[in-house]
Amino acid sequence: MTTYVWDYLPEYEKERDDLLNAVDTVFSSGRLVLGESVRGFEEEFAAYHGVRYATGVDNGTNALKLGLEALGVGPGDEVITVSNTAAPTVVAISGTGATPVFVDVRDEDFLMDTAQVAAAITPRTKALLPVHLYGQCVDMAPLRRLAEEHGLRILEDCAQAHGARHHGQVAGAMGDVAAFSFYPTKVLGAYGDGGAVITSDETVDANLRRLRYYGMEKTYYVVRMPGHNARLDEVQAEILRRKLRRLDSYVAGRRAVARRYAEALGDLSGPGGLRLPSPAPGNDHVYYVYVVRHPRRDEIIERLKSYGISLNISYPWPVHTMTGFAHLGYGVGALPVTEKLAGEIFSLPMYPTLPEDVQDKVIVALREVLESFR
Missing domain, CATH: 3.90.1150.10 (Aspartate Aminotransferase, domain 1)
Structure with a gap:
């Protein structure tokens, strides 16, 4: 038998009853889209990270894209990030119409070399996008200083860092916005696709909720801003609620x-x-x-x-x-x-x-x- 780097079946055998109960909970609820499971997961995920808001979305790539858009990133802007990352990090930047700008990583831990960021900043720079890679965090203090000095926003890519901490602060609570993927292989993985964006900024959160739902607000027919169909699935949300506790x-x-x-x-x-x-x-x-x-x-x-x-x-x-x-x-x-x-x-x-x-x-x-x- 071939050994692979990841296998979900041992986890499924161990947690099978709870996972199937999660599916039954949703199917029996009478609400299959943006119901109690999404709402509950958002509240619990925000609380875990010590922030005010979480918005569930359909995948990690859209978590990044919508997070950037909610910060006002768009055509003509530049976003500084790294090339030693999964392509979706950069696909999301390009998807907003902004231009990715790369800095190198450190030889010792493969994380963003924050000493190179200042030289990469131009008048077009709108945001910094550090990638918390392989399970540990980028040194955020230099990035926060640069962001304050130049009026920039910070979006943390936390797709690979659920639960990681940097000087006691949990990944995702150190920037303006943080994006998470719940692809099945992740530390906190769904049984399908899923993602979330967290923030403590009320305006950013309101933008996120519009962006994931066609740009609509409260009523299905009124578009407030150009948006997307990027909702977190109710079944995956309920599964993630159970798994978040573990x-x-x-x-x-x-x-x-x-x-x-x-x-x-x-x-x-x-x-x-x-x-x-x-x-x-x-x-x-x-x-x-x-x-x-x-x-x-x-x-x-x-x-x-x-x-x-x-x-x-x-x-x-x-x-x-x-x-x-x-x-x-x-x-x-x-x-x-x-x-x-x-x-x-x-x-x-x-x-x-x-x-x-x-x-x-x-x-x-x-x-x-x-x-x-x-």
């Missing part, structure tokens, strides 16, 4: 797997060897993915296939090198750290219900491959 236990499970990997593989790390992830200063890592690094990455992945292990790369193609973003004018060499990482990083299996025998299988196989290089 979010901290999911994080604890991921951290336990990460500790086991670190203990079993730590002696193989070092210059030119396997580099394991570790929390940046002030961060509480939630290990959405367990991203390691090795200069012979491609050979390792290929050889592990013979052990029945199939691994992912997050991400093999930096966004700025994709043909769909060639018009932005970033050639190869523009972001050297990002480009180097793209050839070296890969992800080990990581989810809270990952069985120990599967962890052992990965550890033993990876050790054998790495030791053969010596």
Whole structure:
């Protein structure tokens, strides 16, 4: 049997009764769209993050796009972000009509190099979009200082950082707006698509609620602003309500797997060897993915296939090198750290219900491959 980086079936077996009850709760409610489950999840998700408002939407990409639009980002504006991210981060910026502007990431933790942001700011810059990557947070203090100095807004991309903290502050509570994805693989994942945007700004929240519902307000027929059909599904909302109560236990499970990997593989790390992830200063890592690094990455992945292990790369193609973003004018060499990482990083299996025998299988196989290089 092939081992993959993620599998939802062990979780489903463990939580099956509650998940099916969530579906029955919605089907028995008499309200299938924007009902009690969406409202309840929004209130509980906002409370978890210590903010005033949450707006459920249909996916993480639209969470980013609507979050930017609610901040007033549009054609002619620039948004500063990173290229070492999932393409939806940049697709969302482009979708508003704004122009993505890239800065590089740090070699030690792959997060936005905030020291490069000031030089990227122009008169057209409207917002900063840090990506809390792989399960830990960008250093937000420098970004907040720059935002205040230049009159910019901050949208946190929290798709990979549910429950992560930075100096005690939960991811999503450090900017003006934060966007979340509930794609099934996430730390807090639905059983289908879903997303949310959180804020403590009443005006921004009002904009978000209009934007997700055609631009309408309260009544179906009156459009107040150009909008979208981007509502969170009632069934997914009810599932997420149940799972939100278990979010901290999911994080604890991921951290336990990460500790086991670190203990079993730590002696193989070092210059030119396997580099394991570790929390940046002030961060509480939630290990959405367990991203390691090795200069012979491609050979390792290929050889592990013979052990029945199939691994992912997050991400093999930096966004700025994709043909769909060639018009932005970033050639190869523009972001050297990002480009180097793209050839070296890969992800080990990581989810809270990952069985120990599967962890052992990965550890033993990876050790054998790495030791053969010596």
